[in-house]
Amino acid sequence: MINGSISAPVKGDWRDELLRYFGVDPTASWTTNVWVWTAIAFLFAALAYLSTAQRSDKERYPHPLPPRSTLGLFETLEHCNSIHFHEWSLDLARNQGKIVEYNFWPLIRARVIAVNDPKVARKILENPESSKPREFYDFFDGLLGGTGFISEEGDRYKHPRKSVSIGISHSNMDDMLTKMHAVMDQWITDNLGKNQGDVSNIDITVEMEKATIQSIGKIAFGYDFSTEEIERTLHNIFKIADEFGRACEKNPVRKSPIGVFLWAAKREASLCVQDIRRLVQNVLEAHQKKSVDEQKKVIVLNELNTPGSFALVELAKNKDVQTRLRQELRSASADPTDKKRLVDNSLLKRVIRETMRLWPVAAGGGARVIPQDMVVTSSDGLGGERLMTIPKGTIAMMNSYPIMRDKDTFDRPDEWLPNRWECPSQDMNTAFFPFMVGRRSCPGQLLAMSESEVFLARLVMDYEWSLVKETQPEYNITLMIMGTILQAMKVG
Template identity: 20%
Template sequence: MFSSVLSLCLCWLCYLLLFLGSGVLLVFLLYCGYIQYTHMKYDHIPGPPRDSFIFGHSASIDVTKDHKVSHDVFLQWAEEYGPVFRINLFHYVGIYSTDPESVKEYLMSSEYPKDPNTYNRLFYLFGKRFLGIGLLTDPDHQHWYKQRRIMDPAFSHTYLIQMVEVFNERAEQLMEHLEEKADGKQQVNMHALLNRVTLDVITKVAFGMDLGLVEGNKTAFPEAISTVLKGMIHGLQNPFMQYMPQHWAYVKKVQESADLLRKVGHECISQRKQAMLDGEELPKDILTKILQVAQQGDGLDDEIMLDNFITFFIAGQETTANQLSFTVMELTRQPEITQRLREEIDDIIGFKREISFEDISNLSYTTQVLKESLRLYPPGPGTARYIKNDAEIAGIRIPGGVPIVFNTYVMGRMEKFFPHPLTFDPERFHTSAAKPYYCYFPFALGPRSCLGQVFAQLEAKVVLSKLLQRFEFELVPGQSFEIMDTGTLRPRDGVVCTLTPRKVT
């Protein structure tokens, strides 16, 4: 009797497994059919051969191996396949364009939203809310515009002038720290220190937080930001990573980092709101201004405020630190440019420790150097817009329903836009030089351009001016000029230098 029941159970189990297996097979075949449909729809657009039918070009642009920068691959493809080419990742298709007219049309108009297929994938990071629908990622133009109107006053000219005091204060702390190490022997990781000072700045001017990182205080913030950025790029390239057991430990670390950032943000926003209700004196920072403006209208819910909290940390800290690091790295092999920078700083600032807003405004050659750094090493290399309807770019028909990607790293390194593109030449951005025609957009362009770009460049000028005012620096042997792609672009080796006090004649 028992053996009969067991046989029956095993029989039903076999039928069940067969049924489930058939279902899985059917789903897989349907998915493959959909991939084939996308290939047929877009394969008339030039592009490199796919690495595989299902994974598309994922192996070619995998930044997790061989120290590869995916944007160098895109540059190679742009040179080989022309101004419009396609890439495939699973069932996704992306169109890359290096046609300046298309940059002008799609970035300068509010008609084309940010690509929801790309930016909605940043709403969560491995199941944890990450960038949500903050200013950077919101694909809905009307909802984004409401947020932008609330945020704009916090980045007004008046507010920016007030921030210069904090820029000076935090930069001076960095200079004092470097003075202790400027003996020509101690090795200094400039990228790590610049990360600390920019994080100190953004937490202070945006949220009234005093982390004291430059002074040596310990916090998990820098590591958390770095971790979520790496997780972001890995998650975009492999949407199934969180379901693969070999990646679970890494995924958990990314999730914990995202939780940490949102937890601290929640505490910060809640405390400020309570202080406003209690009638306490409020710090004159970005958060206060945003909450005051939001009270006058419909406001933003706490989750969207947290989305922007994370966005400000990444856009306001990571990218500025990377820009400064790349600039210092490049100046170590540009003695003539460095000398000219010092002469401008000596002439305008002299030995002053407090750099004024007016001083910063007069640093014209410094501006050129920072712009050239952004051309060659843009921390945020690209942006994407969504083409809903059929279009034509550079004579090529683009069926609607795809993202079009614009990459300032790629266009900034193309000979046809910038002669001798790998030569660091700040004269490209002299006021009398021809303005690059829609091929240079390190902060994007048009209505969705970066809200904090003036903030970032003011901060960069203060920090760079103080560095050149006080120190000589050179890379230690073994340092490379290579780039690492971690969601943003940063120097691979950290720009490890030795410093000596500057000899002023």
């Protein structure tokens, strides 16, 4: 009989418990546990080595390194992939400092910092040796099947970037404007009233995105999207942005190849990617049959959203500016066929500039690898100035939203005041870069600016815009105001 022979688990003091936790039998002689003791000794030696390595790393630099954010890895991941990322990045810059280290270790081994000081950010971007970090753009690579026009450096990067630029060069400007007006004419006919007093309600983000897809197709690649293709592309873009832009970035398992087996939403988004790639391939094949192989690597998925929707919302809220803009537009183009004169209108330019400052579509901005140790001065969360070293190899993230709301540069930074651009200071101009700057800045900026000017001018000249339903901007690769409804009334 074994009755009474099963002993209760041995309970000792906490030291014995700890030893048992590591697999050591505290009652056995030390020679019995020699391998376990050796392993523990190695573990402590490694920890001691790592902490000295970290210290000597810090001692290597003449000035302190950027301070660490108070948030841990999981909170950082949560915020960086949230629809409120823009607000959080502003909060970080205002309350913890303009240059702060993120806690991404061990997911990203390099040091990752937010650089939301406009002057330092510009200096990093303008350095021709700073490169784009793969770690930050592999999301696009995943979508493109390994040929990212955003993440690539060297030879591979040159091809995709060149092929995006075909249709959007300065020399194409006249042609671009004519085509933009044609897209706008069609959009107005399809969506807005024809007689004075006619009223229509518009879901402004969705409609502007549709018009933008149509204009990019027509202007850059001479391609007419069908209504069905546009609807499908919009659906695909939103699904892709939700899955790859947010859900996968928060969860490394979902992001890995096995995520496709575990999450139905990831499978669906992958099909959307294939669909969009097929469409882009058609566009490019139609555009230039002779170099299809090279061109099919390109996908124009980025920034389809337009600053025009934010500008219309601000104008709907600021009727006095809207009325003045309409008057100026009408007097500037007494001759309605003189379409180019519209874009020279100065209030129009100020409205667009201020909208892009307050509501930068690419609110996340850009990221770069620092090519050599940099010594910079930046203000901390309490407003004090401090010198710091940004070590070579650091990944710097320049976020447009906090940079263009910098309190030390802009008066009343959170307000929409187009007239601040009547006579801007040097610092204001330095801090304004919604497309980033330098050799890897946005190649589509001319197209995007011209499109915003033409769209806005055409929409404000003959229609009065009022706010029916306002929603808060959300960040999902780009900043958007989904669900905001505006009313357009035809004016005489």
